[in-house]
Amino acid sequence: MKSYSIEELNNLLKGELIGHTTQQIEGPEQLQNAKNNHITFIGSTKYIKFWEDSKACAAVINDNLSVEPGDNRALIKVKNADLAMATILELYNPPAPEFETDIHPTAVIHESATIGDGCKIGANCYVGKNVALGSGVILYPNVCVFDETTIGDHTIAWSGTVIRERCIIGSHCIFHTNVSIGADGFGYRPSDDGRGLVKIPQIGNVIIGHYVEIGANSCVDRAKFSSTIVGDGCKIDNLVQIAHNSIMGRSCIMAGHSGLAGSVTLGDGVIIGGSASIKDHTTIESGATVGAGSGVMNNVKAGETVLGYPAQEAKAMLKQWVAMRRMAKK
Template identity: 85%
Template sequence: MASYTIQDINHVLKGELIGNTTQKIDGPEELQKAKSNHISFIGSTKYVKYWTDSKACAAIVNDNITVEAFDNRAIIKVKNADLAMAKVLELFNQSPPIFETDIHPTAVIHKTAIIGKGCKIGAHCYIGKNVELGDDVILYPNVCVFDETTIGNHTTVWSGTVIRERCIIGSHCIFHVNVSIGADGFGYRPSDDGRGLVKIPQIGNVIIGHSVEIGANSCVDRAKFSSTIIGDGCKIDNLVQIAHNSVMGRYCIMAGHSGLAGSVTLGDGVIIGGSASIKDHTTIHSGATVGAGSGVMNDVKAGETVLGYPAQDARDMLKQWVMMRKLAKQ
């Protein structure tokens, strides 16, 4: 693994270096776990108390937080320690798994498939009829891409992922392990005789924009007709459900265990907290935030933050919680 001086790291961060350390830095670590060869991060005042006793030789600190440098222990002041941390992690990021052959001999590739330049296809992958892979696409072992699907340049698909037929995937996307793209939407209706359920055919597809990242074991279902759409730059956590005919705008975030029911519409820059659930045919307008664990039953205005179950304006919900605590103490 690479190692860097504090000057090397500050050259990347372009922060304010206070103090100095001669210790070579071999990686980042939490303040409480760090050793003398580690750099750490302080993005909140609640972590300042750990700095004095930490063994870390350096820390990256928000410039609005007061932290003292010690002998042979430096600090780098930056505007945003979280964003600076991302740059430091990139410095120490190790190379992904190596392909010994670009296309493994056990991969099954239909004769009509079009494979772009520089693609890497791992063991036991399946690529169906009329599939098109752009340049530099990476499919790790045991990925299935079914008929007439297209995948854009520089997209990476990790093992166990299944992309069903007729889906359209953009460039520079990342799908982590066991992602499901284009499975049937959940559509059933009671039969006329009331003695069973009728499955509603799901004949649409999934369209995913550029630079989308989808976490492990998440599902994006195909539309009943037309398309389920994920806009450019969206980031989706592990174990997220996106149901048929939902439409996400650009640069939305969905945290783990959250879910969209059928035909939900998100504007641009919407944030959905962990374990939040959104009712079908609901619209959450651009810039809105849904708090963790909330249940959205009605449309949410642009820029609004909602909390609770059922979700309400965050300020109103917080007032209710305060009143309930006061009543409980009476």
Template identity: 85%
Template sequence: MKSYTINEINDILKGELIGNTTQKIEGPEQLQNAKSHHITFIGALKYVKLWPDSKACAAIVNDNLTIEPGDNRALIKVKNADLAMAKILELFNPPAPELATDIHPTAVIHNTAKIGNNCKIGANCYVGKDVDLADGVILYPNVCVFDETTIGSNTVIWSGTVVRERCIIGSNCIFHTNVSIGADGFGYRPSDDGRGLVKIPQIGNVIIGHYVEIGANSCVDRAKFSATIVGDGCKIDNLVQIAHNSIMGRSCIMAGHSGLAGSVTLGDGVIIGGSASIKDHTTIHSGATVGAGSGVVGDVKAGATVLGYPAQDARDMLKQWVVMRKLAKK
């Protein structure tokens, strides 16, 4: 079991150490659940009151908070406790599951596929015709990668994920369990006789940049033509829908249950809150934020924050809610 002294941890964080503890630290934990061998973190004023009753021997604390360490307890003050705790979590992060063989004997790999150095392919995987896996790719058991797809170096794909044909995946990506990449976009039109629906063929692909992480059970659909694009550094939560021909810029964030309809464009650094929905052919410009549960039906300016259904400037929406609440009390 890993353990560290408070000074060893502060050497990593390079914060301001206040107080001291002789207790070896064996892991991080929440304030309420921590034991004497744990380090915790306090990132907001409302959590300060929980510190006296916590059993943690140490805490990482935002430097704008006033708090005393107590007996045989220590504080490390930093600019951002959340970011500092991320370093500690990485320090105690257990290793990922190991695959016993480089290529499991039950994996089915087409003879035209190119497999790079140090790749790992787990049980019951399928790797199709002309697939190209760069060095260090890991496919955990029951992953399917279909024809003519390319996957960049050190990308990790967890069990149950399906990457459809002709997709292009960058390096250092992580796809969690049951991700769908490149399924058909949702395209239908009423038939001429009005008696049914005509499926619109989806002949494009999906292009995903480098350092992209996609959460479990999320879907990125292929384009009708051209490509659905997810830019470098994007982080996508569980149960997210990205529809055909949408384009995401760099370092966008989409929280759980949010969705982009077809041909939505996001600039760089856009944040989409949980359960928000974005209408088709809408552009959300760089640096904008869409609040949780909002419905965006028109373009959003760069740097703006929108909220509500339909979404509008967050300050205006909050004022409306205040007025409505006052009216309800009359």
């Protein structure tokens, strides 16, 4: 079990140490659940009230907060407790599952596939014709990578992930369990006789940049033609839908149960809240935020925050909600 002194952790965080504890710290934990061998985190004033009753021997806190450490307890003051928490969590992060062999004998790898140095391919994986894996790629058991797909260095695909044909995946990406990349876009038209639906072929692909992370059970559909694009550094939560021909800029965030309809364009740094829905052929410009549960029907300007269904500028929507509450009380 890993354990560190408070001085070792403070040296790592380069913070200001207040107080002292002789307790060896064996892991991080939230305030209410912490034991005396845990370090915890206080990022805002609303959590200060829990510190006195917490059993944690130490806490990382924002440097603008005023808290007394107490007997045999210590505080590490930092500029941003959330970022410091990420550093601490990484320190205590358990190792990933180990591969007994780099390439499991049950994996099916086409003879034309190119496998880079240091790749690990788990049991029952499938790697198709003319696939190219860069160095250090990890495919956990039951991952499928279909024909003519390329995957960059040190990308990880967890079990159940399916990457369809002709996709282009960047380096240092993480795809969590059961991610679907490159499935058909949802395209149908009524038949001439009005008695059925005609499927529109989806002949494009998906291009995913570097350092992209996609959560479990999320889907990125291939384009009808050209490419569905997810830009460098995007972070996508579980159960997210990205439809055909959508384009995401760099470092966008999409929270769980949100979705982009076809041909949506996001600029850089766009934030989409949970369960938000974006209408097809809509553009959301760089730095904009869409509140949770919102339905975006029109373009959103750069830096703007929108709320509601249909989504409107945040201040205007909040005024409407206040007015409606007042009417309901009459």
